[in-house]
Each structure stands twice: as C-alpha cells, then as structure tokens.
Amino acid sequence: xxxxxxxxxxxxxxxxxxxxxxxxxxxxxxxxxxxxxxxxxxxxxxxxxxxxxxxxxxxxxxxxxxxxxxxxxxxxxxxxxxxxxxxxxxxxxxxxxxxxxxxxxxxxxxxxxxxxxxxxxxxxxxxxxxxxxxxxxxxxxxxxxxxxxxxxxxxxxxxxxxxxxxxxxxxxxxxxxxxxxxxxxxxxxxxxxxxxxxxxxxxxxxxxxxxxxxxxxxxxxxxxxxxxxxxxxxxxxxxxxxxxxxxxxxxxxxxxxxxxxxxxxxxxxxxxxxxxxxxxxxxxxxxxxxxxxxxxxxxxxxxxxxxxxxxxxxxxxxxxxxxxxxxxxxxxxxxxxxxxxxxxxxxxxxxxxxxxx
Numbered sequence: 366x367x368x369x370x371x372x373x374x375x376x377x378x379x380x381x382x383x384x385x386x387x388x389x390x391x392x393x394x395x396x397x398x399x400x401x402x403x404x405x406x407x408x409x410x411x412x413x414x415x416x417x418x419x420x421x422x423x424x425x426x427x428x429x430x431x432x433x434x435x436x437x438x439x440x441x442x443x444x445x446x447x448x449x450x451x452x453x454x455x456x457x458x459x460x461x462x463x464x465x466x467x468x469x470x471x472x473x474x475x476x477x478x479x480x481x482x483x484x485x486x487x488x489x490x491x492x493x494x495x496x497x498x499x500x501x502x503x504x505x506x507x508x509x510x511x512x513x514x515x516x517x518x519x520x521x522x523x524x525x526x527x528x529x530x531x532x533x534x535x536x537x538x539x540x541x542x543x544x545x546x547x548x549x550x551x552x553x554x555x556x557x558x559x560x561x562x563x564x565x566x567x568x569x570x571x572x573x574x575x576x577x578x579x580x581x582x583x584x585x586x587x588x589x590x591x592x593x594x595x596x597x598x599x600x601x602x603x604x605x606x607x608x609x610x611x612x613x614x615x616x617x618x619x620x621x622x623x624x625x626x627x628x629x630x631x632x633x634x635x636x637x638x639x640x641x642x643x644x645x646x647x648x649x650x651x652x653x654x655x656x657x658x659x660x661x662x663x664x665x666x667x668x669x670x671x672x673x674x675x676x677x678x679x680x681x682x683x684x685x686x687x688x689x690x691x692x693x694x695x696x697x698x699x700x701x702x703x704x705x706x707x708x709x710x711x712x713x714x715x716x717x718x719x720x721x722x
Contacts, residue, residue: 381643
C-alpha cells in the first residue's frame with residue numbers, strides 16, 4: 366500500500382472477485398449507481414490518494430501494510446476450502462474488526478451524517494429568538510460555561526487570578542447575560558449564516574483527522590474483537606450465483622427493523638457477520654448454529670444496498686447490474702429523518718423551560 370495511492374479495501378480481498386487475469390494483471394467489474402458497469406484493473410478499485418497519511422506521517426499506512434500480511438495469509442487459507450467448513454482462527458475476529466473501521470465507506474458515512482447534522486442545526490440557529498432563549502438558559506444555569514471560557518482566556522495571556530475573583534466575574538456574567546445577548550442580537554443572524562457556510566467545509570478534514578487518530582490507537586478495536594470472538598465461523602461455498610463485494614467489506618445482521626448494517630453499535634444485538642472473500646465463498650460468523658445460510662440473492666441485495674459508492678463482481682450479468690440501483694439506499698448509520706428527529710428533540714429540550722424576555 367506504500368505510496369500516495371492507497372487501497373481502502375485490501376487488494377488481496379478484491380482479487381477474489383477477478384473477472385480475468387492477463388499478464389499478471391487482475392481485473393474485475395465495477396458497479397456504481399446510475400452508471401454503466403465497466404471492467405477495470407483492481408489497482409484502480411477502492412483506491413484513494415493519501416487516505417491513510419497526513420503530510421509526512423505514514424504510520425497508519427505502514428501499520429496497515431504490515432497487518433495485511435497476516436490477513437492475506439488468512440484469506441488465502443479460507444479460500445482453499447472446497448466445501449462449507451467451520452473454522453476456528455483467532456485472526457478472523459481481528460480481521461472483521463479491522464475491515465469495519467478502516468474503509469473509506471465508514472469515513473464517508475460518518476461525514477455524511479455530520480453534514481446532515483450540521484445542516485439541521487444551522488436551520489435552527491437562524492431562528493434568532495430560539496438561539497437567544499437557549500443561550501440565556503445555558504449561561505444562567507451552568508456556571509462552568511463562563512468559568513471555563515474565562516480560564517481559557519487567562520491561559521492565553523499567562524495570567525492567574527484568585528478563585529474568588531473568577532467567581533465574581535462568573536456571577537457578573539450570569540447576572541448580565543440578558544443585556545449581553547440583547548447587545549449582540551443584531552449580529553446573530555449574520556453569525557448563524559457564517560456558521561452554516563463555514564462549518565460544513567471543515568467536516569472532511571475533521572473526519573480524516575478523527576479516523577486516522579482512531580487507527581493510530583488500534584487497527585482493530587479490542588472490544589470489537591471480543592464480540593466477534595464469541596461467534597462461530599464458517600466458510601460457505603456458493604454454487605448458484607456470483608457473490609458481490611461491497612465497498613464496506615463486511616456486513617452485519619442484527620435483531621432490529623434495520624436488519625443489515627456496516628457498523629456495529631453497542632446497543633445492537635448481533636446475529637451474523639458476512640464477509641465475501643471470493644466470487645463463490647463467503648465467511649459467515651453466527652451467534653448460534655451455522656446450519657442456516659442466508660440466500661445468496663438476499664445477501665447480494667444487502668451488500669449492494671449497504672454500499673455507499675460501489676460494489677464489485679467477477680461477472681457483469683443482468684441480475685448483478687440490477688443491484689446497482691440499490692447502492693446507497695441503506696448505507697447510512699443514521700437516516701436523514703433520524704438525524705432531523707434527534708436535532709429537533711435536542712432543541713426542544715434546550716428550549717422547553719425558559720423563554721427570553
């Protein structure tokens with residue numbers, strides 16, 4: 366993975382969905398929503414510029430490259446089974462956890478939710494009466510807001526004042542909060558417009574920094590490894606049709622109305638994990654017996670729907686191409702409607718007991 370062009374899904378995983386190999390070069394079919402499928406070299410699939418690096422910091426990229434050696438060996442062994450077989454290997458839970466947190470899919474999904482969240486908040490903050498109500502309530506009910514702000518300003522200038530004086534400043538600020546808010550009222554709408562314009566621009570950078578920080582700490586979160594370590598795994602050989610591989614890599618089945626998802630939350634009751642490892646083999650982890658296998662058609666539909674940008678396959682057949690219309694329909698961690706509800710509920714709670722006079 367060394368260099369600026371970095372694969373957000375491992376190439377060794379993508380190779381399992383090869384359409385052909387010519388002079389050592391591997392190709393597959395790429396499917397995007399509202400686009401015609403096309404065959405391309407896997408070097409051009411699931412790749413992004415400097416996705417795991419920041420300036421000269423290549424630590425995350427180097428760590429992933431090293432970890433992929435073990436994961437590559439694991440997948441090679443799993444593909445070697447000629448019939449459906451139960452597997453016990455401690456590397457499997459680690460690989461599942463790694464795929465879950467490394468992809469462009471997860472970063473973009475969080476970014477998309479953040480953009481929607483910001484957009485909804487910005488709609489509310491342009492209601493200056495509402496913001497005045499909330500600001501006054503927060504300042505007068507929570508001394509720490511002013512106390513922390515004063516402390517931060519003092520630190521900037523290397524100053525220190527007695528706690529009694531700081532308490533006096535906080536009390537003065539709380540007592541005169543209404544006057545302060547009335548003084549800045551003419552500027553609130555302009556401030557809201559500036560926030561609505563500038564904040565979304567910062568999301569991609571913040572998402573990358575947050576993602577890389579998490580990956581520096583661990584390439585596979587331990588608590589996730591522990592969860593997946595309780596599952597019974599099986600390599601299942603598929604004969605009736607080709608499997609696809611979504612841009613999320615791994616898929617989770619939970620006991621909830623939203624049955625399939627790409628990121629497991631603590632509240633989720635996990636039923637199964639699915640990871641296609643080739644056109645005709647899928648790694649399945651189950652919390653119970655693995656006697657029941659999800660129909661391939663339903664699995665492919667779930668993989669396509671939970672992909673945010675694309676999926677790949679070894680063949681371009683009509684029933685596979687038809688799946689591209691599902692891309693992105695179930696890829697979000699939170700739907701726009703769920704985010705709107707969360708924001709509205711938050712604003713309502715903040716504003717329910719105090720009205721600006």
